[in-house]
Amino acid sequence: MHIGFVGLGRMGQAMASRLIGAGFSLTVWNRTLSKAEPLLEWGAHLAESLPALANVSDLTFTMLTDDNAVIQVYDPSDGLLAGDVTGRLFVEMSTIRPDTIKRIAALAVEREAALLDVPVSGTIGPAREGKLMALVGGTSEDLERARPALDVLCRRIAHVGPNGSGAMMKLVLNMPMAIYWQGLAEALAMGVQSGLDLGQMLDLIADSPAGLAALRMKIPAILGQTDEVAFDITGVRKDLLAMTVTAHLLGVPAPTGSAALASFAAATTAAWGDRDLAELIPYYIELAQKTTGT
Numbered sequence: 001m002h003i004g005f006v007g008l009g010r011m012g013q014a015m016a017s018r019l020i021g022a023g024f025s026l027t028v029w030n031r032t033l034s035k036a037e038p039l040l041e042w043g044a045h046l047a048e049s050l051p052a053l054a055n056v057s058d059l060t061f062t063m064l065t066d067d068n069a070v071i072q073v074y075d076p077s078d079g080l081l082a083g084d085v086t087g088r089l090f091v092e093m094s095t096i097r098p099d100t101i102k103r104i105a106a107l108a109v110e111r112e113a114a115l116l117d118v119p120v121s122g123t124i125g126p127a128r129e130g131k132l133m134a135l136v137g138g139t140s141e142d143l144e145r146a147r148p149a150l151d152v153l154c155r156r157i158a159h160v161g162p163n164g165s166g167a168m169m170k171l172v173l174n175m176p177m178a179i180y181w182q183g184l185a186e187a188l189a190m191g192v193q194s195g196l197d198l199g200q201m202l203d204l205i206a207d208s209p210a211g212l213a214a215l216r217m218k219i220p221a222i223l224g225q226t227d228e229v230a231f232d233i234t235g236v237r238k239d240l241l242a243m244t245v246t247a248h249l250l251g252v253p254a255p256t257g258s259a260a261l262a263s264f265a266a267a268t269t270a271a272w273g274d275r276d277l278a279e280l281i282p283y284y285i286e287l288a289q290k291t292t293g294t
């Protein structure tokens with residue numbers, strides 16, 4: 001099976017490298033060419049265009065920033081769906097809105113191709129180690145076609161329904177997490193302002209039922225001990241926008257999601273957008289200090 005991979009950012013690089021390591025033949029494309037270079041050194045081929053990549057690939061993965069990026073990359077006039085894609089399978093893994101994925105899947109089907117939405121739970125480390133959890137929307141037949149490659153990337157593959165269901169499950173899974181970071185930022189800023197030690201508060205929370213599994217991994221980012229960015233504040237803003245819009249369309253008011261969205265949006269406006277999502281906490285502490293002049 002020849003695989004195409006589009007979108008060689010933080011997650012895409014890790015996943016494409018793992019597929020090459022497992023022996024798959026890979027053709028890659030990235031908007032910024034320089035990010036493809038490490039993969040070319042490891043034996044990947046470079047596609048000169050998106051239609052050319054789709055033409056040589058039985059299975060094409062896409063791992064892109066947001067809905068707009070996915071819409072552009074699949075554009076039937078000059079993107080992945082521009083050429084003859086009869087019988088091809090596309091596996092869209094970005095975190096985007098279910099209604100967007102349904103539109104792209106319909107375009108693929110019109111061209112006698114197929115698409116699975118397969119957003120993943122897990123960040124760069126699990127992507128490198130093949131320990132992601134895949135949330136699959138699409139048909140069982142298409143999932144079986146993609147399974148040999150997905151098995152290399154994932155510790156668990158959950159088929160949750162037709163196209164759009166994988167995207168919806170990803171929003172359901174990530175929404176409490178995004179709101180958690182907002183709640184944690186408020187609580188910790190309150191503690192710091194009253195004189196408690198940030199490191200000690202984090203240690204105690206991590207050792208209590210209020211400490212999610214993700215918290216301990218993020219403590220170095222919160223304490224400013226690392227510059228590594230696994231997923232940035234702008235990305236969480238994008239996810240919360242997708243979550244709250246989707247919730248409202250389904251009649252769910254989502255007041256806490258909306259409050260978290262406002263906060264991540266304000267941090268992005270204040271130039272914290274490219275920092276790790278856990279740095280919402282130092283941002284909030286700074287905000288409190290500015291408010292009180294301390």
Ligand SMILES: NC(=O)c1ccc[n+]([C@@H]2O[C@H](COP(=O)([O-])OP(=O)(O)OC[C@H]3O[C@@H](n4cnc5c(N)ncnc54)[C@H](OP(=O)(O)O)[C@@H]3O)[C@@H](O)[C@H]2O)c1
Nearest residue numbers: 007008009010011031032064065069094095122123230231
């Ligand atoms: N990072 C995580 O921990 C994590 C975990 C699970 C899921 N996700 C989801 O996975 C997706 C990718 O995340 P990431 O962290 O890998 O993001 P990233 O490092 O910012 O990479 C984004 C990729 O999208 C490409 N892109 C953006 N706009 C484009 C456009 N208009 N046309 C073509 N390509 C475009 C970028 O190309 P350039 O190189 O040219 O900018 C890059 O290859 C997101 O939807 C995110 O929510 C991320």
